[in-house]
Amino acid sequence: MAELTYGKAIGRAIAEEMRRDPDVFVMGENVGTTGNIFKVLEGLLAEFGEERVRDTPLAEEIIINAAVGSAMAGLRPVAEIMYVDFTTFGLDALLNQASKSWFNSAGRVNCPMVLRCPQGAGPGRGSHHTNSLEAWFAHVPGLKVVLPATPADAKGLMVSAIRDDNPVVFLEHKQLYFTKGEVPDGEYSIPLGKADVKRAGKDLTIVCYSITVHTALKAAELLRKEGIEAEVLDLRCLMPLDREAVLASVAKTRRAMVLYEAPVHYGAGGEIVTLIQQELFRDLRAPVRRIGGLHTHIAYAPNLCAAAVPTVEQVAAAARDLVGYKRKA
Amino acid sequence: MAELTYGKAIGRAIAEEMRRDPDVFVMGENVGTTGNIFKVLEGLLAEFGEERVRDTPLAEEIIINAAVGSAMAGLRPVAEIMYVDFTTFGLDALLNQASKSWFNSAGRVNCPMVLRCPQGAGPGRGSHHTNSLEAWFAHVPGLKVVLPATPADAKGLMVSAIRDDNPVVFLEHKQLYFTKGEVPDGEYSIPLGKADVKRAGKDLTIVCYSITVHTALKAAELLRKEGIEAEVLDLRCLMPLDREAVLASVAKTRRAMVLYEAPVHYGAGGEIVTLIQQELFRDLRAPVRRIGGLHTHIAYAPNLCAAAVPTVEQVAAAARDLVGYKRKA
Amino acid sequence: MEDAKLLRQYEVMLRERYFVLEQCTQNAKGKIHGYLHCYTGEEAIAAGICADLTPKDTVFSTHRAEGHLVSMGARFDRMMAESFGRVDGYGKGLGGVMHMSVPEIGLVHSNGVVGGGIGLAVGAALAHRYRKDGRVAVAFFGDGASSHGVLYEGMNLASVWKLPVIFVLENNGFAISSPASKMISVADVARRADGFSLPGITVDGNDLVAVYEAASAAIRRARTGEGPTFLECKTYRTRGHNEGDPQWYYRTREEVKDWEQNRDPVKRCKALLISKGLLTEEKDKAMIDAIKKELAEAVAFADASLYPGEEYLEKYVWKEQ
Amino acid sequence: MEDAKLLRQYEVMLRERYFVLEQCTQNAKGKIHGYLHCYTGEEAIAAGICADLTPKDTVFSTHRAEGHLVSMGARFDRMMAESFGRVDGYGKGLGGVMHMSVPEIGLVHSNGVVGGGIGLAVGAALAHRYRKDGRVAVAFFGDGASSHGVLYEGMNLASVWKLPVIFVLENNGFAISSPASKMISVADVARRADGFSLPGITVDGNDLVAVYEAASAAIRRARTGEGPTFLECKTYRTRGHNEGDPQWYYRTREEVKDWEQNRDPVKRCKALLISKGLLTEEKDKAMIDAIKKELAEAVAFADASLYPGEEYLEKYVWKEQ
């Protein structure tokens, strides 16, 4: 075990996979000389050289295309788009090419690639660097979508993402990069599609992922003092989705909340709400609560950035509502 | 009233708005000489000339950008992307520019444009011409999203979309273009964000939009013979969403199904399910049912294309389940 | 171009031509479900470009794919089955007529997205360069597609990284109804390559030998690490954009007839072969007969093949680990 | 360039320079929340390009926007307030330092997306052409952005439609740490314009007069319906990519010093003005003092302004009908 930041845990996973498999390489804007602007890839250029750590021109469309094409030709690219906001230049390659090659070819051409992007709110960045697009990717059959919340998960999931034979979108929350945690040394992987109970509880389940796991954990601490025990279930992947884990937890607690940071409407949470109420309707003691970000953009002013994303107090209040809900009015 | 196809109703709405407002113009691939490949815009070039009916080069990114930029400069473009699948080349202009200009400028620069795209399944087209992307657009704050199901709605909604001061994504189902219906002559508009009860019923509500309205209506006919009266609520717009109409209908029927054609997971339906179960939990006699397309791509083989989208029989069966559901097991 | 290769590639052109015409026949019978985009009139390009390629190279094709498929060696029967949407097709009927992938012959991907293969070919070339395997990636695309930004991003990347990719522009003068002369700001798109520091060459795409010579040099350059080449082949499609295209509103019958009668690549190559004494009418007829026989078998094969089962719909979404 | 204009645009350059330096000061105090990308060293470009523009023209700026804003006439106080994220800023603190829109002076949009304004400018130019209003659209963008495909799609469209747009490449040699020499396959990007049939001109971007003369001709061309121009201005940013950039891993202090001492656009222009007898040290100092006074007021204004209320978050998502 070593204490690492979330960012460094990702960098370490990639480096270990690059040592293991010569087909794995990294490309993106400023990933080599700069080691990526969040220092995630620091040291990789020195260790692996320019052929395997490729600074690209500033051209997202060809970055994604080159990743997809090289994967179709047998490599395992780990490509970076500096912010998820800029994947919008190259989504044909993801939506129509990467995600469909296995299908269109009926099992002849696959696309084993990882597309890494920071995403999410951050003060002082403004609306062009703070989109959260997981719902877009999760909606595309053929893509896998991973959103780690902790350094250990980030490492274990990145290893699996690189080894996966399908295109994986790996979404890193920019506000987590410098958070720290214990990370297992050496070979360590976490299968894609397994949720993780980050805190056990009996009174309600908070289904969450990425940065909201931490919001949920803090809210759970508040609630504990009030005698409410919240279970915090970190999905870790939206696709594959660990339906079993969601249902097992809510079957136990009989109350659920889904929590995410993206603009609330048509976000990923609706999928989880649908699953829970469909499968556990008779057991639910209250309607499934959904908390997302405000349905707006992330503003530049720090107070408005904070106001747009779910807060600990908001989660705690919703939990109290849930526990206090009476099935009959 | 005149009997028109869905496609011609759209073309007529655009022509009428072009006559009314010199700032309205049309652009896209093969929209002029060909009148668009579905003949939606036939006759416009002859009437309005090349300046207002602009055949563009085959370059979706600049089409969308040029629409957005010209709208920011005060025109009202009605731009076409030949299939929604190809909007993926120009989504920066939609996600980061069009949808955010009003916000970033705090009310100084708006973007009154319509982006028209056919979408949806169709046999023999294969997976690159059959995406359904409404959930992506509906998730973006600042965009409006319209999906008409009938010729009259197509006309009335298109008029409102063109007059709207915000960017509107207007999604036309390619399998509806040649369906016919009565369309009011002359000035006729339908406000964006008003759902429409396409069939009244008391036993359950089928919330749907675009082509699935017709699936729902057919299923309702089947069900009627069995004594089940389904209400078919056509949302017509996903954003703004007519929450009131959804809740009013389900408050009455106490059973609801959400129906759409896109791949089921993380589709638009989760939003509606969430709304209903959140607001009407105590009234619901059964969990809200969600029926989407199979979570896969639209295959070329006609049998598989048909198998991937919701069928009348599937909807009817789900309705029977809903009506037969017992709240206590 | 050596004689043997010339004759072989003539036969390839015949195979392209007759395969597509047979698809048209089958399409008229309602057996092909999708848009059928015929390569008729453009056969010399695929035959010339692919002559020196091997199954280890990586070719990315377009919506007008059959010429490329045939030239790389795809089987008539499996292609025909795929265009019928049947389970014995290359894509088991899932992909269909615009989306055939035959990696075992080097044809990685054909594409319903115009311009969709250009960036992928650059990526495949990156893989070749990364592995130093001497292979070449080829992107075919049309004049319409040449307006797509990814081409320029791709040329820049291929140029700075010296990637072994050949950009093959099949300039047939139209994107559906839109004439290249109105849509493209330069007469020879190949001129744009100059600004990206790669060789840009324009050839008569209906002249098999001219295409071959240019391609052969480009392939050599690529294999020896000298980087990308842009090759513009001027041509003309003599059938509609797709079968059923009511084409006479954007071009004249006379223009088409002129190309068919005076510039047809198959006819021109045949005349050349005969003039060189490499072909006789009888030999030509024998080749065509053999092709027709193979085509009849292909149609029978496709007819006998079933539509795919519904289980495939979800089976091929993700590759199992 | 006439004397009066030269002097006026020198003052514009001073305003650019001192405004940005004041932002740096405020940034060091923690008052600017976002990435601050300084235009320092590049001022002659904005001052030269904007000299003949009017508030009716449409300028699309970048993440390095302050030079363009100042040159079009934006107010110090409202810009400063916006970089502080305050409600009296141009975007009420919603947009922030990278996203200022001041349409009343012709600056439609600055942009956090690199290359994000290029296509929009083409669209605005389409509006001008459509209305035959004699206005001009300008897209500023960097060498990094010049690798984006939309530039080439935009050049093609502007060329075939003869749109009144000027593509202004501010080639400062770097995209963050990536040197243009490794990322771009040609020394002068302007050469690429040739393949799109528009004039491509490379000028010394640190020479106000050179930029101005080229811009003035391009603007005239655009206003009179002759279409687009591509203008590449070679320059150098003398501060880091953004404030806080640990820049010495990709360039040397010596290189920066050389540019500051020997090629600074403000110094060069000042020397020219003095040599022409248009400026004295006293007059220069007076101008700078006036600017500094205005800046002090701007900071006070921004400091006094509140953070925006939460109600704005949902108020400005959609424009009400």
Ligand SMILES: Cc1ncc(C[n+]2csc(CCOP(=O)(O)OP(=O)(O)O)c2C)c(N)n1
């Ligand atoms: C990205 C994209 N845009 C539009 C289309 C619709 N479409 C199919 S073929 C075609 C014209 C293509 O022209 P060109 O590239 O010249 O190829 P050609 O058909 O002439 O071989 C168009 C517009 C598409 N399939 N993909």
Ligand SMILES: Cc1ncc(C[n+]2csc(CCOP(=O)(O)OP(=O)(O)O)c2C)c(N)n1
């Ligand atoms: C589309 C996009 N990709 C990446 C970034 C991150 N980024 C911000 S500035 C920058 C470098 C821009 O270089 P250049 O275009 O040369 O402009 P300069 O900063 O040198 O003025 C990058 C990569 C971005 N904002 N937008």
Ligand SMILES: [Mg+2]
């Ligand atoms: Mg063509």
Ligand SMILES: [Mg+2]
């Ligand atoms: Mg630069």
